[in-house]
Amino acid sequence: MLVALLLLVLALSNEVRVNGERGGRQCGANPSLKPRPHSVSILEFGAVGDGKTLNTLAFQNAIFYLKSFADKGGAQLYVPPGTWLTQSFNLTSHLTLFLEKGAVIIGSQDSHHWDVVDPLPSYGRGLEVPGGRYQSLINGYKLQDVVITGNNGTIDGMGLTWWESFRSHSLNYSRPHLVEFVASNDVVVSNLTFLNAPAYNIHPVYCSNVHIHNISIFAPPESPYTVGIVPDSSDNVCIEDCTIATGYDAIALKSGWDEYGIAYGRPTENVHIRRVHLQASYGSTLAFGSDMSGGISNVVVEDAHLYNSKGGIEFRTTRGRGGYMKEIIISDVEMKNIDTAISATGYCGSHPDDKFDPNALPLLDHFILQDMIGTNITIAGSFAGLQESPFTNICLSNITLSVNYASSTTWNCSNVFGFSDSVFPKPCSDLDNPSNYSSSYLSMLSMKGKTMVSGSVSMKK
Structure with missing residues (x-):
């Protein structure tokens, strides 16, 4: 029995590697960013890149003008070198926002410059404060074919004042993010640096066909609950060739909060993450949940470098969440200076209100962590x-972790069942019992993994 199971694990491992490196997957190839037939500079709309002049109206007017080219192949808004102070602004479909090298878009530090918007329906309220939330710096709502890219330009959220307000409990509404796309399709974010987000850096929510690649994200270790990339109730997502260092989580997959996420019912699925370097000072480099009430499934992570963090790979949930996390494959991972390498907990996270159903129990099933x-x-x-x-159905295979002497306990386990092979230090007995499992679920997962990694993402450019 054990030999058969391990052969299936090996077959699945090869399937992920081979199919993950050929075209036609979430991360099969970079989307073709064809030049837009029309382009204007933000300078043409009176913008001043001195870091002091508020350029919100210039961005709004430029995008309103470029909206007229949507049916003519789209257009590009060019941001030249300079420091461009702005409030929140909205993008439009068939638009490329291009930041030249030396171009820095910075967000106003005056909270009165940030509009307040309704909470997301899958959350029911602001994450940090009941009620609304501050609108993100750059926004897309129900868009098609939109790109934020550049020649390594920078988007800086100037988050210090937001972090101080969070620590002092003086926020009137939940903090804004740097970039948020809502209910949008064919989204690309690439070749940029993101700094000092008030909360999240990139937040695609209710989106399909999202490609995030070749970006750098940084927030200081002491920045409270700053998060890098957050795919949220979104599908067909690729994240590749990114370097992220944040105060909390580097990459976090989510899908709604308790009864609101259950009712909205949109999972995060078909996600491919590869070739990433991740640091999460007080969170986890790869986090799943704890807001996962719509479900998370069909995720492949490979070639990940995790370092100098509290947590490595973490699955979080709690009673009342409902939902599921299943069919997740994580392989080819290097960890260095991590407090807890791999964890899964059913006791993490708060509730939005007292209307949640304590009998809504989450399901965690079919994970493979290997190499x-x-x-x-x-x-x-x-x-x-x-x-x-x-x-x-937790499978651990070919894992070697060099444990320091700060703790005498290498594994802690309760209410978990799975099996392992070639794992050091030896895991707890609950994860070392292949006799309870048949080969059928691994065979099914192998097919799922092949289908998932082979799923095509259409980027219309």
């Missing part, structure tokens, strides 16, 4: 499932 190496790890693994809904 990992770690140095200076404090705790190899921590799994704490719910007694009423244990975490099941």
Whole structure:
């Protein structure tokens, strides 16, 4: 039985590697960013790049003008070198926002310059403060074919004042993000640097066909709950060739909060993450949940470098979330200086209000984590499932973690079931029992992995 299971794991591993490197997948090839037939400079609309002049009206007018070219192949808004102060502004379909090298868009630090918008329906309220939320710096709502790119230009959220307001509990509304796309399709974000986000850096929510590549994200370690990239109730997402260092999570997959996420019912699925370097000072480099009530499934992560972080790979949920996290494959991971390398917990996160259903139990099932190496790890693994809904079908294969002497316990396990092979240090017995499993679920997962990684993402440029 064990030999058959391990052969299936090996076959799945090869399937992921081979199919993940050929064309026609979420990350099969970079989308072709064809030049737009029309282009204007922000200078043509009176913008001043001195870091002091407020350029919101210039951005709004430029985008309004370029909207007229949507049926003519789209248009590009060119931002030349300079420091361009602005409030929030909205993009339009068939638009490329291009930041030249030396161009820096900075967000106003005056909260009165930020509009307040309704909470997302899958969350029911602001994440940090009940009620509305501040609108993100750059926004897209129900757009098609929109690109934010450049020659390594920069978008700086100037987040210090927001972080101070968060710490002092003086926020009137939940903090804004740097870039947010809502209910949009065929989205590309590439070749840029993101700095000092008030909260999230890039937040695609209710989106399809999202390609994020070759970007750098940075926020200082002390920045509270700053997060890099957050695919949220979105599908067909590629994240590749990115370097992220934030105060909390580097990449976090989400899909709604308790009864609101359950009712909205849109999962995050068909996600491919590869060739990433991630640091999360006080969070996890790769986080799943805890807001996952719409479900998270069909995720492949490969060739990830995780370092100098509290958590490496973490699955989070709690009673009342409902939803599921399943069919997730993580392979070819290098970890260095991580407190807890791999964890899954059913006791993480708060509730939006008292209307949640405590009997809405989350499902965690069918995970494969393989081909990992770690140095200076404090705790190899921590799994704490719910007694009423244990975490099941967890496969660990070919994992070697060099544990330091800060903790005498290398693994903690409760209410989790799975099996392992070639894992050091040896995991707890709950993860070392292949006799309870048949080969059928691994065979199914192999097909799922092949289908998922082979799923085509159409980028219409």
